[in-house]
Amino acid sequence: MPQKITLITRPQTAFELPYSEGYQLYSAILNVMRGCDEAASKHAHDSSLSSMSISTLEGKFRRSQRPKCKVVDPAGRYTFHIGITDPKEIEIFRAIIQPLVLQEQEIILDKGALRVEEVASSTEGFEEMVAWAGMQGSSFVEFDFRSTTCIQYRNTKVMEMFPHREAVFSSLLAKWNAVCPEALKMSLDRDEISRYLMEEPLSYETHSAMVNTVFDRAKGHPRPILKQGFQGRCRYIFAKEAPKDVRNAVLALAKFAEYSGVGSAVARGCGAVRVTMGEVER
Structure with a gap:
């Protein structure tokens, strides 16, 4: 839990x-x-x-x-x-x-x-997050990336430098499925994330974060190990035709994000977020 x-x-x-x-x-x-x-x-x-x-x-x-x-x-x-x-x-x-x-x-x-x-x-239990998501009528989730968020593009060494919906929610999905009960694993795929969500950056900048140090024998002192990423606020808006199961999955993952962090090096201060939900004014 x-x-x-x-x-x-x-x-x-x-x-x-x-x-x-x-x-x-x-x-x-x-x-x-x-x-x-x-x-x-x-x-x-x-x-x-x-x-x-x-x-x-x-x-x-x-x-x-x-x-x-x-x-x-x-x-x-x-x-x-x-x-x-x-x-x-x-x-x-x-x-x-x-x-x-x-x-x-x-x-x-x-x-x-x-x-x-x-x-x-x-x-908050996984079952509670799923039940909570099913009762929400929010049209968007807003992430406040409080610290540098470092997401690798799939299995490469390339880092995401923009809070793209697919990168953020694929990272959270992998974290969720790694620790949740078997019955609550999600099958949300990248195409569904891209098809039914739109990102709206509200503030945004890129940073490098020091995640560790290693002793440099040539220089005789420790040197930093850096990861690149982004920080700021981004709103993820549901498309009108987004299916209920996709909405529920995204909302549950957003709730989970405040516990798990987003991306890599979350134990070393990266990827800390605060999440809010709301309705888009029309």
Whole structure:
């Protein structure tokens, strides 16, 4: 059953972060889990299911003197979300919550630490998402891509640089079918997505996100591993003749997106979204 944990944190001191800090958060959360349940931490890291999604920090940052960096302010609070879609979500959830909440452990990043001040969680079953979708009459879904979204074009190394409907919903469909109960797997195909949805970008820009570092032996220091993608807001409007089953599938996948993230590197801060539904004014 998909779960989402919202953590509101505060730094004890000012310290610097890269603009793409998701990979640091991911490493820190794995370390937190490892101290509580090493098996759950290893499973989350090794799983081919993209079992966790982690958003970037949201809050007011100070300017850094270094390019592509920002500084957290101890006077401010910073929020991020962890989505869990893995079938072992109970073990993963417990391995995160127990150290951070019950033991008041800090989240240790490269140059400083975040202390958790508030925690909230929500959960929603796959059956609930499908039932909810069947009761909606929305004519569009709107995605706010909160962090750089990196979607590979099929099995190539080419990255999508535009929030195309086929790319976004094919990514979500693959994530859904990888973790949902067998009876709820969807057979929505790319032609149906392209035929019955239209995208309307509302704001849009391209970015590179740092998803990891690797030690460069030639230069003697770590170098970043970057992924390209897009960020912004895009509305996906149903065609008038869109069948009910296609509408329901798209709405359920949109609901699921807030837990799973969109595209690759979602555990490292990429592909975090907020989704709203509505009616097109005519």
